[in-house]
Amino acid sequence: MDPAVTIETLKKDLAEVKAAVEKKPFEAVSAEAQQQSNLLNNITLAIAITGRSGAGKSSFVNALRGMKDRGEGAAKTGVTETTMVPQEYSHPAFPNFKIWDLPGIGTNNFSAKEYLTKVNFNDYDFFIIVSSGRFTEDDTNLALEIQKNKKKFYYVRSKVDIDIDNDRRSKGIDVGDTDEMMQSEKETLDAVRKDSYEKLKALGESSPRVFLISRWDLSKYDFPLLQETIEQEQDEIKRDVLIMCLPILTKDSIKKKKAAMESLIWKKAIASCTVGLIPLPLLSLGCDIGILVTTMSHICKVFGLDENSLNILANRVGKPVEELKSVIEHTPSTGKITTEFAMDILKRSAMWGAITMVEAVLDFIPVLGSLYGGGSSFATTFYMLKNFLENAVKDAEKVQAKAAEPKRQK
Ligand SMILES: Nc1nc2c(ncn2[C@@H]2O[C@H](COP(=O)(O)OP(=O)(O)O)[C@@H](O)[C@H]2O)c(=O)[nH]1
Ligand SMILES: [Mg+2]
Structure with missing residues (x-):
């Protein structure tokens, strides 16, 4: 050395x-x-990933662990959730750092309160509520209940890569045209951001924060900002x-x-x-x-x-x-x-x-x-x-x- x-x-x-x-x-x-x-x-940190079925929860769990979806020990993606049991995934190098893939919300008749009790809400440091399209009452009811229990939550809008790609195609922009692609991407992100914000406001959130992500590249869009925000809002040791x-x-x-x-x-x-x-x-x-x-x-x-x-x-x-x-x-x-x-x-x-x-x-x-x-x-x-x-x-x-x-x- x-x-x-x-x-x-x-x-x-x-x-x-x-x-x-x-x-x-x-x-x-x-x-x-x-x-x-x-x-x-010795400290443990437990993050809960929640949201409706198909929102991209399991995919996000894998992305946070730096894994592909099909790898050994990865969370299964693209499957319909049938149990009410939260799945635990440890960080590959730090077993005390846990990411929990929670059951889908809204797939059964549980109220937000019942849901949180079933998933042992007290075990988690904070919640990430994932949605792949418009946020719904299921999301905001859950957020409200989490807040009542004095825990933090973050709204994440997943799959923005799909929105970007769809918009580009409908505008007839070639993949090779970098300038136009960048412009179009910015427009899509602005539109998704505005739409999510307005939808959440309409559902009663006074000043919602939404982070746009793609499971395929966490270095892009709002994931770095989400990470920064979560870190800022933890106490010093959990932040480290x-x-x-x-x-x-x-x-x-x-x-x-x-x-x-x-x-x-x-x-x-x-x-x-x-x-x-x-x-x-x-x-x-x-x-x-x-x-x-x-x-x-x-x-x-x-x-x-x-x-x-x-x-x-x-x-x-x-x-x-x-x-x-x-x-x-x-x-x-x-x-x-x-x-x-x-x-x-x-x-x-x-x-x-x-x-x-x-x-x-x-x-x-x-x-x-x-x-x-x-x-x-x-x-x-x-x-x-x-x-x-x-x-x-x-x-x-x-x-x-x-x-x-x-x-x-x-
Ligand atoms: N393009 C794209 N597809 C995604 C993303 N996140 C999830 N998916 C896909 O959406 C489907 C549902 O994802 P999954 O993680 O199983 O959702 P869950 O039911 O909430 O756990 C799967 O086919 C994923 O590959 C994303 O950020 N971008
Ligand atoms: Mg899943």
């Missing part, structure tokens, strides 16, 4: 730590850091969980994931100051290897660089997984991130004097420097994770670029 962290970036990063550490007694900061960094591993777990759709997702991981890293580094330090032979420093190994694996998954995520991405874009892996330069697969691996890069980092450099910068945070052994553990953990993160970001960008390349001609 090459060093990716310079003294300038370190100083910038440590400014955040300094601000936090100086505000409160170190014990309080440390307890909080430990609690938050553990919470992030969402940012870490949602698929990488744009350069912006990588940036947000990076920021979330940076804030996790310094908490892990602070937490490592207080656990029993394990002196490492050959090294004049102590550090908690367990924290290093688990956090590195976590980073690997957050950026979709683990075996499972890579296979899913390869499947989705129709490329051999080896082609995607060929551009990964620094990050080992999760199975290879072991104590031995961490020890090995620790030794090399010590040889480069990299950790000495961080310790020097630590003078900047007197309270850490004064802890017996703690400063050294902080420096080691911080440096190692930060370096791993910078490299994972580079690899993730390359994998995304590779996935987006046009397929090779056979």
